Amino acid sequence: MQVLALERAVPGVRDDAFTDALLRTEAERLWELQQAGVVRQAFFRTDRDEAVLVLEAPDAQTARSVLDGLPLVSAGLIDFEVIVLRAYPGFARLFV
Numbered sequence: 001m002q003v004l005a006l007e008r009a010v011p012g013v014r015d016d017a018f019t020d021a022l023l024r025t026e027a028e029r030l031w032e033l034q035q036a037g038v039v040r041q042a043f044f045r046t047d048r049d050e051a052v053l054v055l056e057a058p059d060a061q062t063a064r065s066v067l068d069g070l071p072l073v074s075a076g077l078i079d080f081e082v083i084v085l086r087a088y089p090g091f092a093r094l095f096v
Contacts, residue, residue, distance in 0.1 A: 003063040005080040007050035
């Protein structure tokens, strides 16, 4: 199942908490997850500096667990809203 993960800022976190080393570790982990087929797509929003991830996971709890393992989430610097997606059912109307 596809899961959309929208980054949410954590109140009180300062920009200087995002060290180069931590950001590199985050990128390495995302690369591993993408190569494993867990993270299907990774984006940044154009209206604010927040990530949007599309994950492949059997359920929301598994997706949450994957996200919790990201270095920035583990460090308490960011969080994600998890949204389980389903296929658009409206195409069936075309074939009635």
